[in-house]
Amino acid sequence: MTASSTKASPPAARRRRKNNPESVRADILAVATREFSEKGLSGARIDEIAEKTQASKRMIYYYFNDKETLYLHTLEAAYQKVRLQEAELDLDHLAPLEALSRLVRFTFCHHAKNPDFIRLVMIENIHHGRFLAQSELIQSLNAGVIDVLSNVYSRGVEEGCFREGLDPRELHWLISALSFFNVSNQHTFSRIFDWHQAAPENQQKLEDHVTDMVLRYVRPD
Amino acid sequence: MTASSTKASPPAARRRRKNNPESVRADILAVATREFSEKGLSGARIDEIAEKTQASKRMIYYYFNDKETLYLHTLEAAYQKVRLQEAELDLDHLAPLEALSRLVRFTFCHHAKNPDFIRLVMIENIHHGRFLAQSELIQSLNAGVIDVLSNVYSRGVEEGCFREGLDPRELHWLISALSFFNVSNQHTFSRIFDWHQAAPENQQKLEDHVTDMVLRYVRPD
DNA sequence: GACTGAACGTACCATTTCGTACATTGTTGA
DNA sequence: TCAACAATGTACGAAATGGTACGTTCAGTC
CATH class of the missing domain: 1.10.10.60 (Homeodomain-like)
Incomplete structure (x- = not known):
């Protein structure tokens, strides 16, 4: 024109x-x-x-090919991106306590900074994980996540700064739960309790509490 | 015919x-x-x-009147049902430690037994809590939840079995997070880590861990 | 028993929404 | 250069879907 x-x-x-x-x-x-x-x-x-x-x-x-396939690829891409970011984390040269602390804070912050990913996982759970089940890619991607934590934990037990008898998978579950909930339920929680959860100072507080909670959970005695 | x-x-x-x-x-x-x-x-x-x-x-x-109003009423009814069940819990006659333990286990089990409610809350969060915000009913319903926990906590501090300085709202946040995640992310977590999370023995383990985690978090020292 | 408003059933409409048919343009290798 | 295939645009179809028009039945009141 x-x-x-x-x-x-x-x-x-x-x-x-x-x-x-x-x-x-x-x-x-x-x-x-x-x-x-x-x-x-x-x-x-x-x-x-x-x-x-x-x-x-x-x-x-x-x-x-169709809407569902597009959705599946979206999900796969999101998981891939996450794993790439996680791979940057290098904990082996840190003392166990420091390493675990770093891992928790990283997970918490990572989730907070990637609400799109969290929401996709929520949505996938609404669908009973039926698409994730179709994806061999995602299954294989996630295999190594426990290993990192497992490594840190066993080092900590050896050095006596972590108590024995904990399952790394369950430890990962706890860390995930706290970090995930922070994003997934932010809206309802904020509104119900009239508390601006997303505010930086409150996010910082939660990050500290979550880290503190995990460390207290694993420490001996 | x-x-x-x-x-x-x-x-x-x-x-x-x-x-x-x-x-x-x-x-x-x-x-x-x-x-x-x-x-x-x-x-x-x-x-x-x-x-x-x-x-x-x-x-x-x-x-x-329309689909969204029906959804809103569904949400309100779900919250009402939950509060009714919670009201049955009587903690005042219990020692603080026992009371907190009971509260955590109750929350964990309640969520596990009411996946419909959890899923509705997930869905509501996907919608940024926009319907919940419209409902004065839900807002008012949830006011008292913190009070119960607050009461238990302050009794515990007085008796010296809980450490000082914790915010009951944040404590509630932690308990909710762990109990909620157990239902909300069951499908993806189970599939990714090839772990039948819903199995009774695993549910029992998680309930114990979650309770343990909260108690360790609040205990003095 | 007639009357009235609430409670309900049936058929239908307008729009949205996923998906496709078909034509067209770019790209690459012989 | 030109065939052959990959990449892209346009227009359209069929089914699904939220919502409504309109008529009928129930239940209480005078």
Whole structure:
């Protein structure tokens, strides 16, 4: 309308179509992540995802076959991203107590900074984990998580700063529970108890309490 | 078709319509609770709720104005039911340590036995607690919950079996987090770590750990 | 028994929503 | 250069879905 008109303007702002499969795919996935995590599988709309994308609806069905497959890929991508971040954590050179403390704080903060991921997991639980069950990828990704904690814990037991008899898997469960709940139930909890849970000072307090709680739980005596 | 035919059979299995507003309303609410908690606000279908009801779809719109209002009433009813159950708990005659232990175990078991309620709260959080915010009923219902815990805690501090300086609201947060997560993330956690979390023996273990964790957290030293 | 408003059933409508048919353009290798 | 396939745009279809119009029956009142 404004500048170059029909089709004889080759190089300029003509915006000729340019095939770029990977970026289109990534774009769709990014938008889908936002939409699904915000509205759930049934609440999200393919048309709306398409609109918010550079691509068209056709492309969604071209790269992902249907809504559920798109959702599954969204879930997988989210888990992959998480594992990548977790991999950066290097605890082996730290003393057990320091390492555990670092791990708890990392988990707490990580969840707090990635509400999209938390919400996807919530949504997946609403669906009874039926999509996660289909994904071998996610299953394999999560195998190593316990190992890290297990390693720290057994070192701590050896050095006498952790008490014996705890199951690393259950320890992980406790840490996850506290960190997860902080994001998943923030809205209802804040409203019911009239407490601005998301406020930085309250987040800091909760992080401290959670860390404190875990450390008190594992210490001898 | 089979027995009495047209309209001249008054008393028998003719199944004459019988007005019963309260029971119809309750029926709708019960079915809606199951459907919403299972599939979420957007996932649940009015037609399906109607089918599973003794009543017709028309009745849903007659008693509840639209889908969202029905959902809100479902949520309110769920919270009311919970508070009724909680009210049965009488802790004042127990020693602080015993009282707190009892409270934690009660919360843990209660959540485990009421997955519908937990799922509704999850769903409500997906919606940013926007419906809960509309309900003065729920707000008022939850006011007293902290008081019970607060009472137990301050008695414990006086008697020297709890350490000072803890905020009852935050203590409640910790107990809720552990009890809630046990239900909310059961599916993903079980699948990822190949661990049948719902199995009675594992539930018992978790209940013990959670209780233990809270008690260790509050004890002096 | 007539009357009235509440309680209820049936059929239907308008829109949304997932998905696809079909045509078109870009890209790559022989 | 040109075939062949990958990538993309446009328009549309069929079913699902929230909600309503309209009529009928029940139950209490005069």
